[in-house]
Amino acid sequence: GAVVSQHPSWVICKSGTSVKIECRSLDFQATTMFWYRQFPKQSLMLMATSNEGSKATYEQGVEKDKFLINHASLTLSTLTVTSAHPEDSSFYICSARGPGEGVLHFGNGTRLTVT
Amino acid sequence: QKEVEQDPGPLSVPEGAIVSLNCTYSNSAFQYFMWYRQYSRKGPELLMYTYSSGNKEDGRFTAQVDKSSKYISLFIRDSQPSDSATYLCAMASGSRLTFGEGTQLTVNP
Numbered sequence: 001g002a003v004v005s006q007h008p009s010w011v012i013c014k015s016g017t018s019v020k021i022e023c024r025s026l027d028f029q030a031t032t033m034f035w036y037r038q039f040p041k042q043s044l045m046l047m048a049t050s051n052e053g054s055k056a057t058y059e060q061g062v063e064k065d066k067f068l069i070n071h072a073s074l075t076l077s078t079l080t081v082t083s084a085h086p087e088d089s090s091f092y093i094c095s096a097r098g099p100g101e102g103v104l105h106f107g108n109g110t111r112l113t114v115t
Numbered sequence: 116q117k118e119v120e121q122d123p124g125p126l127s128v129p130e131g132a133i134v135s136l137n138c139t140y141s142n143s144a145f146q147y148f149m150w151y152r153q154y155s156r157k158g159p160e161l162l163m164y165t166y167s168s169g170n171k172e173d174g175r176f177t178a179q180v181d182k183s184s185k186y187i188s189l190f191i192r193d194s195q196p197s198d199s200a201t202y203l204c205a206m207a208s209g210s211r212l213t214f215g216e217g218t219q220l221t222v223n224p
Contacts, residue, residue: 006158032210041123043203043216044159093158102147102166102207106158 002028002098006107013084013114021079021110023094029074030096034104035067038091047092050077084114118142121204121215130224134191138204138215141185145206145213148180150189153201153217162202163189194222 056069068080151159
């Protein structure tokens with residue numbers, strides 16, 4: 001089946017620093033990947049849609065200059081949280097559609113804690 | 116009104132019970148219907164998906180879709196403590212996926 005790998009699984013950083021999260025499709029090519037954010041006991045909130053070779057599409061209210069998305073290849077998308085603040089602490093999850101499918105497969109998420 | 120409504124629970128059942136999880140939706144354009152299971156501090160794991168009304172069975176899990184009522188269900192038979200997780204329904208129209216809030220399920224040994 002389609003496997004999505006996300007790294008790191010958790011990260012702690014100091015306020016003001018930047019953090020990069022990687023999302024890879026291991027056994028398929030993904031022209032589109034999706035980045036979600038999840039707060040405790042809440043559902044997934046779509047942040048942006050990452051398109052290979054072009055600019056990401058951000059959801060309303062998501063700061064594109066703060067959450068930089070790069071989709072440089074068909075198997076890799078990265079999310080960089082720039083100048084992180086404690087309020088950016090959250091669970092970030094990426095996903096991609098398997099080949100020929102309408103369903104999404106998710107990575108295992110990255111727990112970001114900003115101190 | 117939310118496009119997808121799901122009771123967040125929590126739902127607590129004894130081991131061996133039959134569990135029924137449900138979602139309703141308002142957007143008749145939804146074409147794909149999915150159930151995901153999410154353990155604490157993990158990404159959602161796809162359990163089942165279907166494209167049409169009717170039932171789909173996979174082991175102890177049965178997914179049911181009723182497009183006329185805009186209602187989907189997930190049944191878990193012979194529930195196990197390892198089934199304790201949050202269950203999210205999701206629906207897709209084109210490229211956009213919409214999630215329910217998730218139902219937190221605990222199966223007690």
